[in-house]
Amino acid sequence: MNRDDAPSIPDALSHRQLNQWLSTAMQESSTPAEEGNDTLSVELECWANHTRYLLQHMAQEGDAIGSGRSPQQVMALGSFRTYLMLGLQALEASQPGR
Numbered sequence: 001m002n003r004d005d006a007p008s009i010p011d012a013l014s015h016r017q018l019n020q021w022l023s024t025a026m027q028e029s030s031t032p033a034e035e036g037n038d039t040l041s042v043e044l045e046c047w048a049n050h051t052r053y054l055l056q057h058m059a060q061e062g063d064a065i066g067s068g069r070s071p072q073q074v075m076a077l078g079s080f081r082t083y084l085m086l087g088l089q090a091l092e093a094s095q096p097g098r
Contacts, residue, residue: 051084
């Protein structure tokens with residue numbers, strides 16, 4: 001990513017700014033979802049199912065997943081697995097009513 005394309009990130013935030021963001025986020029989350037979100041919900045559920053399947057398959061492979069791979073490749077797969085799990089947790093936290 002080009003530095004010019006990156007969003008501006010402040011060096012510090014005040015407690016007042018954080019409280020304003022929190023109240024804004026709470027107001028936005030209380031608005032009803034639009035019908036266009038139905039398609040997104042279906043796609044996200046599909047992604048979650050595929051991700052769970054992939055994580056299960058990786059777990060079943062166990063130590064065999066590292067055979068024929070360099071240590072860096074095994075570490076990369078471990079990081080990939082971690083990010084998949086974090087993605088599922090983030091998706092779950094983003095669902096209404098949670």
